[in-house]
Amino acid sequence: MRTYEVLFILSPQIPEEESTTLIHDFKRVAEGTGAKLTNEEAWGRRRLAYPIQKFTEGNYHLFVFDTDASLSELDRRMRNSDRILRHMIVRTDLDHKRAEKLAKRNPKKERVRPAPAFPTTAPEPAAAPESIPEPPVSE
Amino acid sequence: MALQTRRPGEGGSRGPGGPGGAQQGGKKKFFYRRKRVCKFCVEKIEYIDFKDVKTLQQFIPERGKILPRRISGTCALHQRKLQNAIKRARIAALLPFATD
Numbered sequence: 001m002r003t004y005e006v007l008f009i010l011s012p013q014i015p016e017e018e019s020t021t022l023i024h025d026f027k028r029v030a031e032g033t034g035a036k037l038t039n040e041e042a043w044g045r046r047r048l049a050y051p052i053q054k055f056t057e058g059n060y061h062l063f064v065f066d067t068d069a070s071l072s073e074l075d076r077r078m079r080n081s082d083r084i085l086r087h088m089i090v091r092t093d094l095d096h097k098r099a100e101k102l103a104k105r106n107p108k109k110e111r112v113r114p115a116p117a118f119p120t121t122a123p124e125p126a127a128a129p130e131s132i133p134e135p136p137v138s139e
Numbered sequence: 140m141a142l143q144t145r146r147p148g149e150g151g152s153r154g155p156g157g158p159g160g161a162q163q164g165g166k167k168k169f170f171y172r173r174k175r176v177c178k179f180c181v182e183k184i185e186y187i188d189f190k191d192v193k194t195l196q197q198f199i200p201e202r203g204k205i206l207p208r209r210i211s212g213t214c215a216l217h218q219r220k221l222q223n224a225i226k227r228a229r230i231a232a233l234l235p236f237a238t239d
Binding site: 005007009048049050052058062085086088090095096098099100102103106 | 183185186189190220227229230231232233234235236
């Protein structure tokens with residue numbers, strides 16, 4: 001079983017109902033190939049870090065799927081849709097597994113705070129400045 | 140001719156009572172810089188998520204480049220993961236490729 005994160009940016013121009021149906025369609029496509037949706041996040045409108053197709057804003061949406069099959073059909077559909085500015089499918093289960101292993105090896109422990117330093121005694125008043133001897137001038 | 144007691148080499152460079160003596164040949168060490176530690180090792184973050192813009196942004200200076208390891212102090216393992224995460228975030232337009 002593999003885990004994939006699918007992040008895509010919908011065009012900000014399309015009306016809300018259309019975007020919900022689009023999102024629903026994409027979900028159906030993935031589930032048709034045997035994927036199981038485990039998490040879904042709608043980030044809503046966000047500013048893009050740089051313009052894509054002359055848009056400065058985009059409607060972000062995230063799916064997390066568990067699947068044994070490939071998501072190539074979803075990938076193909078997203079690529080062909082002109083309503084999607086950008087999409088990205090990232091496999092995350094291996095990275096998560098590795099992270100878990102690392103976390104087990106060096107478990108998170110409460111950091112022991114050093115005892116608060118007791119108030120330092122006020123520094124002694126500086127010694128009186130030495131009188132600078134005048135340079136002897138010899139003829 | 141007036142003899143001057145101050146020789147040109149001996150300016151006011153060494154203050155009185157300073158720890159000068161021991162560091163006579165101390166031209167090699169200019170100043171002590173604190174050893175930086177890897178943020179991800181300290182906070183035990185093993186998975187660096189490309190969607191976590193707030194964390195990634197700490198490693199993106201003004202110009203939008205990835206902060207090098209020698210500046211940020213990130214360990215090799217986490218720098219590699221951070222690099223991948225930043226690159227993914229750039230594709231998703233969460234972070235800029237370059238700013239000016």
